[in-house]
Amino acid sequence: MQYQFPSFQPPSPDPDPQAPTHGVWTVSDLTLYIKERLELDPELMDLQLVGEISNLTRAASGHLYFTLKDAEAAISCVMWRAAAERLRWQPEHGAAALARGHISVYPPRGSYQLYVDDLKPAGLGDLHARFEELKGRLMAEGLFEAERKRPLPAFPRVVGIVTSPQAAALRDVLNVLHRRYPLARALLAPTQVQGDQAPPQIVAALQAIDARKDVDVILLVRGGGSLEDLWAFNDERVARAIAACRHPVVSGVGHETDFTIADFVADLRAPTPSAAAELAVPDRAELQQLIVTGKERLVAGMERRLAHVRQSLQENRRSLQRLSPYTRLATHRQQVDDLTQRASRALAYNLNLRRSALEGVEARLAALSPLATLDRGYAIVRLTDSGEVVRSTGQVCAGDVLAIRVKDGEFGAVAASGSQQESERVRE
């Protein structure tokens, strides 16, 4: 709604009586102008306002003065004695209330306020208003702050469950826990989750389970239902009990679309009971995969490590070999072998050389040899006694034994005649 600020030229068809005649307002005139505008506004003539009562004072006159506020704003309220006397309850500071009245201005202070005709405690018929009121108030207190939210344990050993033992929600939660993470122990704190008795029971169950030292996380769950069915989870006592829990609380109330005050206060809001269980525990299949990966990394790390060790071992062994006296000995041995080989090669060469020379001489010798002449049919005749070669007849007497050499051997012969006597034998 837009307020019409007075202009220096008031609307001419129906000029306000307080409108300035010379373009300048007086304070009273302007206040009266605003007061009339507010009093004539159809929205503000008769309205209901929900909020938290604060700054409540009961004047000696019997009039009630207080403020209705929510998280962001406050409106001054006044309730005249006549109306105040009709109240059948005692409004208190901090109480949520539903006021009915109209807006007007109190000129001496220039403040607009709600003139309350009737004031009721914000009742069951005003669930939504009460929800908003409580939400606003708890938010203002900081109960929904992100810094308040605690992380959930990665591997909860004991999962506390606050719900009705008969509810399908419990079965859903247990199914999920069984499937995903049967390592956990489920600890049920039974409570009603619906009706007038539900809020104090939920509070007691939360406190009982939170008092346990072995609990790691608490699931506060309830299946779907109407706004009234879920109302216990919009109860301030429940909200404060959640906030007071030492252990992290996961809420899973109703369906995806249902938001309760408990959801806002809880450390984690799940859309459904099953989802609450899923958020609270890890999944066995994922964990098994994690273990497999861990083992693979162990093997890879070990293999890398071993390969490294093996390589440095290899390098060291090579260095050792290089520096070993045996290696040097082997080198020496080889040198000896080399030299020996060279020596024998040189010797053989030398021998061959000489052998060839010898053969050359032999060939020449053979060419000069009388044996070659014998081949052609000549014979060599010697005196057997002296071995002299007979070159002339004068050397032979009859009866001398001769040795006759031919190509393939020697045979003996006796000279049948000779040119001289034995005594006159010529001497060579």
Next chain:
Amino acid sequence: MSDELEKLSFEQAIGELEVTVQRLEGGDLSLAEAIALYERGMHLAQHCNDVLDAAELQVQELAQPGSGPEA
């Protein structure tokens, strides 16, 4: 597998497995240390698997607060 390992909770075992793997991957270890870590890691992984395989969800109910002992 040692008794000491048997006593480890799943959370402790898988936490130690992660640390063991990281140390082994980090290098800068003697061979003896690496082997010890490797064996420890394999035992931890086995223990984790055993725990997961053997687990059965246990459900326990607290007495309802505010109700009598007969409840």
